[in-house]
Amino acid sequence: MKIPVRAASHSYDVTIGKGILKEAVTALNYLFAKTDKIVVLTDENVWSSQQHYFEANFPYEYHLHVMPAGETCKSFENYNAVQTFLLEQKCTRKSLIIAFGGGAVGDLAGFVAATYMRGIPFVQVPTTILAHDSAVGGKTAINHALGKNMIGAFYQPDAVIYDITFLHSLSEKEVRSGMAEVIKHALISDAQWVEELLEGDFVTKLPEETLVNYLAHGIQVKATIVEQDETEQSVRKFLNLGHTYGHAIEAAAGYGRVAHGEAVMIGLLYTLLLSEQYGKVNHQFTKRFLHFALENGYPFEAVHDFTFEQLTEYLLKDKKADYGQLQFVLLDTIGHPFVQKVELEKCEQIDQQLRALLAEVQK
Ligand SMILES: NC(=O)c1ccc[n+]([C@@H]2O[C@H](COP(=O)([O-])OP(=O)(O)OC[C@H]3O[C@@H](n4cnc5c(N)ncnc54)[C@H](O)[C@@H]3O)[C@@H](O)[C@H]2O)c1
Ligand SMILES: O=C(O)C(=O)C[C@@H](O)[C@H](O)[C@H](O)COP(=O)(O)O
Numbered sequence: 001m002k003i004p005v006r007a008a009s010h011s012y013d014v015t016i017g018k019g020i021l022k023e024a025v026t027a028l029n030y031l032f033a034k035t036d037k038i039v040v041l042t043d044e045n046v047w048s049s050q051q052h053y054f055e056a057n058f059p060y061e062y063h064l065h066v067m068p069a070g071e072t073c074k075s076f077e078n079y080n081a082v083q084t085f086l087l088e089q090k091c092t093r094k095s096l097i098i099a100f101g102g103g104a105v106g107d108l109a110g111f112v113a114a115t116y117m118r119g120i121p122f123v124q125v126p127t128t129i130l131a132h133d134s135a136v137g138g139k140t141a142i143n144h145a146l147g148k149n150m151i152g153a154f155y156q157p158d159a160v161i162y163d164i165t166f167l168h169s170l171s172e173k174e175v176r177s178g179m180a181e182v183i184k185h186a187l188i189s190d191a192q193w194v195e196e197l198l199e200g201d202f203v204t205k206l207p208e209e210t211l212v213n214y215l216a217h218g219i220q221v222k223a224t225i226v227e228q229d230e231t232e233q234s235v236r237k238f239l240n241l242g243h244t245y246g247h248a249i250e251a252a253a254g255y256g257r258v259a260h261g262e263a264v265m266i267g268l269l270y271t272l273l274l275s276e277q278y279g280k281v282n283h284q285f286t287k288r289f290l291h292f293a294l295e296n297g298y299p300f301e302a303v304h305d306f307t308f309e310q311l312t313e314y315l316l317k318d319k320k321a322d323y324g325q326l327q328f329v330l331l332d333t334i335g336h337p338f339v340q341k342v343e344l345e346k347c348e349q350i351d352q353q354l355r356a357l358l359a360e361v362q363k
């Protein structure tokens, strides 16, 4: 299946399916034919679990660079190491990067591609559930000790090849993490889809066909939004639902300790509590959502590792903040997001409510 992404700066297709790598790469021969070198950027875990399948199905010669696994690869040090590798391999403006991995590899590789010689082509070959989100839409970045994704660029890939075969070696934790972004895509777009998710199988036990449908649905939701607003001036902010509080948890924990999607799930609960006050979301729904999340093993205990004061430092660095005023994406009703300015006092009140609700359901 192909899902077109017609972003203002660049159009491309997401090809999604099982066992499609070879065919999809071959179909991109117009792109590969004009490159002088292909560099595959991946991480240790991806390469150790998927090297065999990749080698058997990637029909071109390439230079391989294996990076430290996970969020560590989104560091300044690793960014520098990868740029050094490209220079040592004598890559030129005609060279092409393949981002082979999860969102961490994709964000890093995209930022490298955006900045090497002021921009070279790159293709996303995502290997996680979460990457149905990260591989699409052109947000690329590395982290800074003071905040998540602080250094980056909007830079679209030339293609996304999403071969579901890669998902089979994911741990339950990573499946759970990735499903948080699927749930986010449902919450901002489609109340009926949310019902289906809440009433359905455990997120780690979804039948493959259902999972692929959900991933394609999520990509379609994201593509539609990115087509209207590539650089997050307006509706793209909706894709950030749950991320203001989620990123604060993720950054405060130290990158990689709480998985991105796990932190987003905590942020989604926080968002629902705020949406009760500014929108029409009812508390019964919020409680139902929390029960669903706890049954599915999302680690809400991470909240207790931090005080609100510790999180504040990161909340205030959220990229949506406007002249120091925090802006949250909230839901009016399920499926209907809007952006709302929220005072810090209110944020603290909701933080206390979240802790009280966790204490209530966990006692
Ligand atoms: N650019 C965007 O729009 C966007 C959207 C969402 C998230 N993100 C970013 O994406 C990152 C999270 O992405 P992620 O959850 O994919 O994390 P990740 O890339 O860190 O992957 C998670 C873990 O799974 C391993 N892994 C990846 N694929 C595997 C496979 N097929 N089999 C076995 N292990 C595998 C990785 O090595 C890592 O240890 C965060 O940095 C987040 O900020 C970006
Ligand atoms: O594509 C977007 O826009 C998103 O916000 C998607 C998010 O899931 C993703 O985590 C993104 O990297 C967050 O961006 P940031 O600007 O808040 O760092």
Ligand SMILES: [Zn+2]
Residues within 6 Å of the ligand: 133, 181, 243, 260, 264
């Ligand atoms: Zn995210």
